[in-house]
Amino acid sequence: MANRVPPRFGRWERRAKRTSWTGGRCATSGRALDRARAARDLAGQSRGRAASPGAPRPVLAATGLLGGFHVTLGLLALVVTTGALAEAVPAPTAHVLGSLTFGIGFVFLTVGRSELFTENFLIPVAAVLSGHAAKRSVARLWVITFGLNLAGIALFVVLASIPGVLEPEALQAAGELADTLAERDLPAGAASAVLGGAVITVFTWLAEAAESDLTRLSSSPLPSASSCWPPA
Incomplete structure (x- = not known):
């Protein structure tokens, strides 16, 4: 069964996608998306161990x-x-x-x-x-x-x-x-x-x-x- 991403990480990802990629907000949204993906990857690593x-x-x-x-x-x-x-x-x-x-x-x-x-x-x-x-x-x-x-x-x-x-x-x-x-x-x-x-x-x-x-x-x-x- 696929690991379910907690709501807060999904919220970060949705917020990053909604952010306009213009001016200084581009970097902010990029960091939010990276943060969500990093958290999800970390969970996958910890759960994927024997x-x-x-x-x-x-x-x-x-x-x-x-x-x-x-x-x-x-x-x-x-x-x-x-x-x-x-x-x-x-x-x-x-x-x-x-x-x-x-x-x-x-x-x-x-x-x-x-x-x-x-x-x-x-x-x-x-x-x-x-x-x-x-x-x-x-x-x-x-x-x-x-x-x-x-x-x-x-x-x-x-x-x-x-x-x-x-x-x-x-x-x-x-x-x-x-x-x-x-x-x-x-x-x-x-x-x-x-x-x-x-x-x-x-x-x-x-x-x-x-x-x-x-x-x-x-x-x-x-x-x-x-x-x-x-x-x-």
């Missing part, structure tokens, strides 16, 4: 669980690559090169249409502010996605922790990465979280603005920048 704020709970749960799996695949690629390179290059260089593979997880997120909690801020909040989604629906989206992301990550970690699944070098790289995160003080951790969230928001906006999956995939390595800190 798990929009109004999606059924089973859809939110399934895409959230898969999102946890997918992002952990990126982390797995990071530690495996870092561990494999640690014997050949200095540790900081190995970590930076390994971090470049973290974007693999976002390739799966993009192609599989799964949901990551940190992605669900810009578009849902914009939908609420424009009147296309209820606050309760966005809160439900956040709670279910966050919980199922954690469940997917935990399940993946349990499987990867079974002896023999990962090479010792990968386990050592994972331990060093965990120590780096745990030893950060509060200001550094908060600043890193803000910067990482900003990168994810840029990725989300680029993925929503792209018109093809190929274009979306080209922006998938961008989140790797948020994981390129050197090990302690």
Whole structure:
């Protein structure tokens, strides 16, 4: 079923069409028409996601669980690559090169249409502010996605922790990465979280603005920048 444009956006569009395209009023009517179309496009983007704020709970749960799996695949690629390179290059260089593979997880997120909690801020909040989604629906989206992301990550970690699944070098790289995160003080951790969230928001906006999956995939390595800190 086609999305119904709220009356206020239709009013802007009708007002723009009625305005005489003469003199200074031309620019005003053009801006009004652009405003109406932008609002309608924004609603279409927020509703066109695999798990929009109004999606059924089973859809939110399934895409959230898969999102946890997918992002952990990126982390797995990071530690495996870092561990494999640690014997050949200095540790900081190995970590930076390994971090470049973290974007693999976002390739799966993009192609599989799964949901990551940190992605669900810009578009849902914009939908609420424009009147296309209820606050309760966005809160439900956040709670279910966050919980199922954690469940997917935990399940993946349990499987990867079974002896023999990962090479010792990968386990050592994972331990060093965990120590780096745990030893950060509060200001550094908060600043890193803000910067990482900003990168994810840029990725989300680029993925929503792209018109093809190929274009979306080209922006998938961008989140790797948020994981390129050197090990302690």
